[in-house]
Amino acid sequence: MTDRNNFCGPRRGYHHGRLKDALLEAARGLVAERGPAGFTLTEAAKRVGVTAAAPYRHFADRNELMSELARRGFETFGQKLEQAWDGGRPDATTAMRRLGGAYLEFARAEPGLYSAMFGNVQALNTPTSGAAADRALAILHNACAAVLRQYGAPDAGAQDLALQVWAYSHGVAQLVLSGHFANAETDAYGLMSTGASNMMEMAVRKAAGGASAPPPR
Numbered sequence: 001m002t003d004r005n006n007f008c009g010p011r012r013g014y015h016h017g018r019l020k021d022a023l024l025e026a027a028r029g030l031v032a033e034r035g036p037a038g039f040t041l042t043e044a045a046k047r048v049g050v051t052a053a054a055p056y057r058h059f060a061d062r063n064e065l066m067s068e069l070a071r072r073g074f075e076t077f078g079q080k081l082e083q084a085w086d087g088g089r090p091d092a093t094t095a096m097r098r099l100g101g102a103y104l105e106f107a108r109a110e111p112g113l114y115s116a117m118f119g120n121v122q123a124l125n126t127p128t129s130g131a132a133a134d135r136a137l138a139i140l141h142n143a144c145a146a147v148l149r150q151y152g153a154p155d156a157g158a159q160d161l162a163l164q165v166w167a168y169s170h171g172v173a174q175l176v177l178s179g180h181f182a183n184a185e186t187d188a189y190g191l192m193s194t195g196a197s198n199m200m201e202m203a204v205r206k207a208a209g210g211a212s213a214p215p216p217r
Contacts, residue, residue, distance in 0.1 A: 020058040022048045027069050032112030036119030041065060063123070066116055071129040073113035078136035080106050085143055092146035096200070099143055100169060100192040107173035114177070118170065140166055147200050153207035161203045168195050 026047040030039035041062045042052045059065040084102035088095045107114045116123060117133070124130045144165060145158035172192050175181050181188045 019048070019050065019054060023055050023058065023065065024069055024072065027065055028110075028112035028116070030112075031069070031115045031119070036066065036115045036123075064126075066120070066123045067126045067129045069113065069116040070123040071126070071132045073110065073117040074129070074132035074136045076110070076113065077106055077117065078132065078139060081136060081139045085139055088143070088146050092143065092150040093200070096143050096147055096196065097193050099140065100165075100196050101189055103169045104173055104176065104188060104192055107177060111177050114173070137162070137166065144200070144203075148204060148207060151204045151208075153204045157203055157207055161199065164199050164203075165196050168192075168199065 023044050026044045027039070030044060030047065041055050041059070044065070045052050045055050048054075055065070059068070080102050081099055084098040085095050086098070124133050141158055141162040144161040145155035148155045148158055148161070169192060172181075172188055172195070176188050181191075
């Protein structure tokens with residue numbers, strides 16, 4: 001990752017007054033390299049260049065650090081999804097496709113944050129991290145409801161559709177991050193779009209009682 005992607009701003013090294021941000025930045029890098037369970041608070045401190053005791057000025061333990069990292073990740077993620085949704089313009093189906101692209105772009109650009117957010121649900125046990133996750137994923141739920149309404153279907157099934165789209169999107173993102181789609185012939189964005197469209201079409205038809213309905217393409 002380049003410095004312009006740092007949520008703490010350009011990397012200039014740790015200096016007094018920014019220890020919390022520096023530790024979070026170190027943790028983000030370590031998670032990207034080793035996964036959400038692959039480092040200790042002491043290793044984060046070492047990467048920043050402070051003593052092993054220094055992190056405890058800001059975090060009670062490693063779990064608290066990971067919760068804060070997940071919170072920041074979901075806040076950024078939510079902003080990206082909101083921008084992609086753009087109020088559902090020009091129509092819900094088109095905007096939904098943008099959401100899929102934004103989901104995958106975020107995972108690719110921020111593997112450390114993405115792993116912290118989804119690698120362990122315990123990171124969302126705090127009120128602030130859990131609320132940030134709920135706000136971000138509510139955008140997907142509202143988008144699914146808008147797609148159903150666009151095709152004249154009741155939006156009562158929006159929650160189930162949102163969970164299906166989320167599970168599928170997460171699977172594609174994880175395969176990308178794991179390197180399984182490194183082959184240039186694999187179009188991850190196309191796969192994401194096609195899969196989501198198929199799920200939306202099935203949801204529209206189901207909501208319409210199996211009657212013919214315009215497919216959300």
